[in-house]
Amino acid sequence: AEVVAFDDVDESDVLTTAAAVESHSEHPIAQVVVEAAENVSLPPAESFEALPGLGAKGVVEGKPVWVGNRRLVEQSGAAWNDAVARAVQRLADQGCSVVYVVREDRVIGLIAVADTLRPEAPTAVARLRRYGVERIVMLTGDTRAAAAMVASRLGIDDVRAELLPADKVEAIRDIRRNHQPVAMVGDGINDAPSLAAADVGIAPAEMGADITIEAADLILVGDDLRKLAEAVRRSRLMLKVIWQNIIAFALLFNIAAVLAAAMGWISPVAGAIIHQVSSLTVVLNSLRLLVDGHEMRHRWKHFREGVRKRRPLWIGGAVVLALVLYAASGVYVVGPNEQAIVRVFGRYVGEPVGPGLHVTWPYPMGKVDRVRTALVRRVPIGFRVQGGLAAEPPSYEWNVQHRGGRYTRVPEEAELWAGDQNLVDINVVVQYRVVDPAAALFSAGGNDDSRRGLAARLRDAWSALPALLRSSPAEPTPAELVPTAEPPAATTDASASLPPVLPDAAKENRWDRLVRAACEACLRAEMARRESDAVLASNRSELERVIAAATQAKLDAWKTGLQIESVCLGDIHPPLEVVSAFRDVAAAMEEKEAVISEALAYQVEKDRQSRAEAVASKARGEAAKSQAITVAEGEAARLEALSEAYRLEPQAAQFRHRIETQEAILAGRRKWILDPGAGSRRVWLWSKATGLLPPNIVEPEPAPEAYNP
Known part of the structure; x- marks a missing residue:
C-alpha cells in the first residue's frame, strides 16, 4: 500500500532491497513485496535464511539486511527513532501490516501491506455460523490494529494477533482443551504447524504454499472461501x-x-x-x-422462467422436434447376423437388407421386420424343458430325469411305433435356422420371437415374478401340445399346403411348430420301417441323416425358407411302463456277454501261457547247449596248456601237478608240518575219540585196542 523511507534512502532503494531478500521466500507478504518490485532490476541476495514468525534475512551488496516484523527489528539490534515510531503508528491506524527493512544497524524504511478482504469472506463466515460452527477465532501474526479491522468487517469477536507459529499451535491446543474439535484454515508457511496440530487442517490449493498443502488434511480447490462452508455441510x-x-x-x-x-x-x-x-x-x-437440492431448485426455477418468456419459440421447437422424431421412425438399424424385410404400405419391396443403418418410409407407411438369419434355433420333440426353479434330481439312473426336475415328457410326441410293432420312447432335438427371411415371414407366416421388444420381455418377467417369489417352487406343467393334423389337401398355393397348427398356451413360435410337425411326421414314418432293436442298439447316425433329409424336403416343399442344420437323437429307450422287463432282458444279455467275455479271456490266457512255456523251454535248451560247448572248449584249452607245459618243463609241471593235487586232497583237513632235519624219534598215536594225535602228546590211560604203533 505504501513505502516509507528514512534518512538519505529513497523509496525505490527500500523496495528493491526488501524484494531482493523476499524473492527467496514463499510467504504471501513476501510475494506481495516482490510483485511490487517486478519492474525493477533486483540486486542479488546471498546467505538467505527464513525466520519463521519473524521474517527473513540475507546479504545484499555485501550488507546484511533484515526484512520482517517488529520482533525481528528488536533481535537485529537496529537503531530505533521517533520518526520510525510515528510512521509505524500512522500505518497501523490505517489497518496496514508493517514490514520493517533493516540494513546493517538501522531501519532504512517501512513497507505497508494492506489486507484486501475477499468479497466472499463475510458470506463464508455467515454460512459457517448458520451451519452451527459455534466459535470462530482469528489467529494471525499481523499487528493487532490490522487484525481487529479485518475481524470487525467479518464479524469475528475472538482475535489473537502478533502470534508466532509456536503461539498459534499453543492457541489451537488451548481451544481444543476447552471446546470441541478444531478446524484450522491457513495458507502461509507459518500456518503449517497449526494445520498439523488441528483436528482438521484446511488449505486452499491456489493460495497455499507447498508445505502448507502437504500439512493440510483437506484441500480446497480454487480460492472461493464459501467452499469451506459447503465442505462443512457436505x-x-x-x-x-x-x-x-x-x-x-x-x-x-x-x-x-x-x-x-x-x-x-x-x-x-x-x-x-x-x-x-x-x-x-x-x-x-x-x-x-x-x-444438490438448492441448485436443482434454482435451475428448475430458471428453466420455468425461460420457458414462460419464450413460449412461442418452445412450442415451435416442440412441433419441429415431433416432426423430426416422426421422420426418424423410418430410420432403422439392422444388427450383425441379421437381415431385414422392408414393407411399404404392407407390400414387400426390394431384397433383404443387410446389417447397417438404413432409411425407409416412417410408420405406419413403412414397416421393417428383422430376422436373425445366423441364429441356430432349437426345437425339442418328445419333451419340454421348463424354466423356473424346479430342482433337478440326481441322475443315478437313465430314467430319473424322465420323472421330475425341469424335464417334462410329452407322450404324444415321444411314443412311436417301430416296424416290429413295439413302442419306443424317443427324444429328439432339431436345430434349424432361417435362410430366406421373406419366405419365412410371408409363406410360413411366422415371426422372429428372438427379436421381441423390451415391453414384451418385461411382461414375461412380470408374469414369472410370482412363481419366483414363492417359498416352494410349483411343479412344472406340460406345455400345451400341437395336435398332429391330417395331411393337407392338395393346392397350388404353397402356403395353403402347410399343416394347420393351432396356437398353444406357451406362445411358441410358428416356425418351431412347423419344424416340429415336419420332423415328427418324418420320424414316425422312418420308425415304421425299422425294428426297435436296431434303433435302440445302433444306426443312430444314419437315422439322424435320413430324418434330417426328409424334414428338409418337407420344409422346402412348403417354401418355408427354413433350413435344417442337424437332427440329434437324445434318449431312445422303451416306455417307462416296461422298464423293469427291459432291465431283466438287458441283464440277461449282459450276463451272456459277460460269460462270452470270460471264455474269450480264458482262451487268450491259456494260449499266451502255452506260448510262453514253449519259448522258455526253447531258451533253456539253447542255454544248456551253449554251456556244454563252452565247458568242453575250456577243458580242451586247459589240456592243451598242460601238454605244452610238460613239453617245455616236465619237472616244474610235475611239481605243480603234485601241489595242485595236494591242495585238492588236503582241503578242509587238519594238517601238521614236520621238520625233516630233526633227528629225534616221534611217536604217533591214534585216538579213537580224537583221531591221530601229534607226537609227544599221550592220551591218559589209553585203551589197549586203540594202540596201533
Missing part, C-alpha cells in the same frame, strides 16, 4: 447418509430379511434378491450426495 450430510446406510439398510433391512427367510415367508432366491436390493439401496442412498 461432511455432515455424508455422515448422516453413512449412519442411514448402517442402521436402516445394513442392519434393520437385513435383519428383517433374515427373519422372513427363517420363517419361510420368502424363498432362498427371493432372499438373495432382497439382499442385492439392500446393497442397491445403500448405493442409491449414497448417490443422494451428488444431488
Whole structure:
C-alpha cells in the first residue's frame, strides 16, 4: 500500500532491497513485496535464511539486511527513532501490516501491506455460523490494529494477533482443551504447524504454499472461501447418509430379511434378491450426495422462467422436434447376423437388407421386420424343458430325469411305433435356422420371437415374478401340445399346403411348430420301417441323416425358407411302463456277454501261457547247449596248456601237478608240518575219540585196542 523511507534512502532503494531478500521466500507478504518490485532490476541476495514468525534475512551488496516484523527489528539490534515510531503508528491506524527493512544497524524504511478482504469472506463466515460452527477465532501474526479491522468487517469477536507459529499451535491446543474439535484454515508457511496440530487442517490449493498443502488434511480447490462452508455441510450430510446406510439398510433391512427367510415367508432366491436390493439401496442412498437440492431448485426455477418468456419459440421447437422424431421412425438399424424385410404400405419391396443403418418410409407407411438369419434355433420333440426353479434330481439312473426336475415328457410326441410293432420312447432335438427371411415371414407366416421388444420381455418377467417369489417352487406343467393334423389337401398355393397348427398356451413360435410337425411326421414314418432293436442298439447316425433329409424336403416343399442344420437323437429307450422287463432282458444279455467275455479271456490266457512255456523251454535248451560247448572248449584249452607245459618243463609241471593235487586232497583237513632235519624219534598215536594225535602228546590211560604203533 505504501513505502516509507528514512534518512538519505529513497523509496525505490527500500523496495528493491526488501524484494531482493523476499524473492527467496514463499510467504504471501513476501510475494506481495516482490510483485511490487517486478519492474525493477533486483540486486542479488546471498546467505538467505527464513525466520519463521519473524521474517527473513540475507546479504545484499555485501550488507546484511533484515526484512520482517517488529520482533525481528528488536533481535537485529537496529537503531530505533521517533520518526520510525510515528510512521509505524500512522500505518497501523490505517489497518496496514508493517514490514520493517533493516540494513546493517538501522531501519532504512517501512513497507505497508494492506489486507484486501475477499468479497466472499463475510458470506463464508455467515454460512459457517448458520451451519452451527459455534466459535470462530482469528489467529494471525499481523499487528493487532490490522487484525481487529479485518475481524470487525467479518464479524469475528475472538482475535489473537502478533502470534508466532509456536503461539498459534499453543492457541489451537488451548481451544481444543476447552471446546470441541478444531478446524484450522491457513495458507502461509507459518500456518503449517497449526494445520498439523488441528483436528482438521484446511488449505486452499491456489493460495497455499507447498508445505502448507502437504500439512493440510483437506484441500480446497480454487480460492472461493464459501467452499469451506459447503465442505462443512457436505461432511455432515455424508455422515448422516453413512449412519442411514448402517442402521436402516445394513442392519434393520437385513435383519428383517433374515427373519422372513427363517420363517419361510420368502424363498432362498427371493432372499438373495432382497439382499442385492439392500446393497442397491445403500448405493442409491449414497448417490443422494451428488444431488444438490438448492441448485436443482434454482435451475428448475430458471428453466420455468425461460420457458414462460419464450413460449412461442418452445412450442415451435416442440412441433419441429415431433416432426423430426416422426421422420426418424423410418430410420432403422439392422444388427450383425441379421437381415431385414422392408414393407411399404404392407407390400414387400426390394431384397433383404443387410446389417447397417438404413432409411425407409416412417410408420405406419413403412414397416421393417428383422430376422436373425445366423441364429441356430432349437426345437425339442418328445419333451419340454421348463424354466423356473424346479430342482433337478440326481441322475443315478437313465430314467430319473424322465420323472421330475425341469424335464417334462410329452407322450404324444415321444411314443412311436417301430416296424416290429413295439413302442419306443424317443427324444429328439432339431436345430434349424432361417435362410430366406421373406419366405419365412410371408409363406410360413411366422415371426422372429428372438427379436421381441423390451415391453414384451418385461411382461414375461412380470408374469414369472410370482412363481419366483414363492417359498416352494410349483411343479412344472406340460406345455400345451400341437395336435398332429391330417395331411393337407392338395393346392397350388404353397402356403395353403402347410399343416394347420393351432396356437398353444406357451406362445411358441410358428416356425418351431412347423419344424416340429415336419420332423415328427418324418420320424414316425422312418420308425415304421425299422425294428426297435436296431434303433435302440445302433444306426443312430444314419437315422439322424435320413430324418434330417426328409424334414428338409418337407420344409422346402412348403417354401418355408427354413433350413435344417442337424437332427440329434437324445434318449431312445422303451416306455417307462416296461422298464423293469427291459432291465431283466438287458441283464440277461449282459450276463451272456459277460460269460462270452470270460471264455474269450480264458482262451487268450491259456494260449499266451502255452506260448510262453514253449519259448522258455526253447531258451533253456539253447542255454544248456551253449554251456556244454563252452565247458568242453575250456577243458580242451586247459589240456592243451598242460601238454605244452610238460613239453617245455616236465619237472616244474610235475611239481605243480603234485601241489595242485595236494591242495585238492588236503582241503578242509587238519594238517601238521614236520621238520625233516630233526633227528629225534616221534611217536604217533591214534585216538579213537580224537583221531591221530601229534607226537609227544599221550592220551591218559589209553585203551589197549586203540594202540596201533
